[in-house]
Amino acid sequence: MSSLAIKQLIATLEEQLQQRPNDSSVKARLDKLYAERTDAEKAVIAATTAKMHQQELEQKKLDKKMKIKRYEPEAEYVPPPPAGRNITCCDCAQEFFFAQKEEELFLAEGMQPRKRCAPCLKVKKDNQPQPIELCCVGCKGTFTFSVASQKNFKAQGWAAPKRCHNCRAAKKTKQVAVAVLATE
Numbered sequence: 001m002s003s004l005a006i007k008q009l010i011a012t013l014e015e016q017l018q019q020r021p022n023d024s025s026v027k028a029r030l031d032k033l034y035a036e037r038t039d040a041e042k043a044v045i046a047a048t049t050a051k052m053h054q055q056e057l058e059q060k061k062l063d064k065k066m067k068i069k070r071y072e073p074e075a076e077y078v079p080p081p082p083a084g085r086n087i088t089c090c091d092c093a094q095e096f097f098f099a100q101k102e103e104e105l106f107l108a109e110g111m112q113p114r115k116r117c118a119p120c121l122k123v124k125k126d127n128q129p130q131p132i133e134l135c136c137v138g139c140k141g142t143f144t145f146s147v148a149s150q151k152n153f154k155a156q157g158w159a160a161p162k163r164c165h166n167c168r169a170a171k172k173t174k175q176v177a178v179a180v181l182a183t184e
């Protein structure tokens with residue numbers, strides 16, 4: 001059956017079905033026709049594609065013969081996947097990607113390859129000691145208790161400093177002066 005004949009028959013049967021919605025034989029015939037219509041449509045599309053392809057080939061042959069060069073759009077550029085390797089994070093044991101470019105930079109800086117994934121690295125950084133702003137009991141100003149000083153104080157078993165550098169120096173001078181006076 002031609003696709004036009006199928007279409008016409010479908011239209012007729014659909015009309016019948018509207019008048020007798022419970023007629024199962026009409027329904028069955030319609031279902032069969034719908035499937036046939038789909039197949040017919042697919043065949044039409046396939047035939048059209050084949051025809052276009054054939055025309056294209058013929059055009060190319062003709063172009064070659066006539067030495068005509070036509071512009072052909074280049075295939076869309078798909079960048080290659082980045083080079084690198086997977087490393088198992090030493091904290092969470094999940095694999096993470098370490099790009100080769102990054103590794104080269106690390107090597108150039110004399111650094112070891114990454115050991116931690118980005119989230120674990122952030123956690124480690126966040127947990128690292130930070131410089132602390134302290135209030136000086138002498139001048140009531142603030143001063144920075146550096147990370148190096150924090151480590152030093154901790155190693156010596158000292159409590160955090162109460163005075164800023166200037167006030168501490170002033171206090172020391174005063175103490176020295178008192179001590180000198182006392183010995184005189």
Ligand SMILES: [Zn+2]
Pocket residue numbers: 089090091092093094116117118119120121
């Ligand atoms: Zn991790």
Ligand SMILES: [Zn+2]
Pocket residue numbers: 136137138139140141163164165166167168
């Ligand atoms: Zn001070």
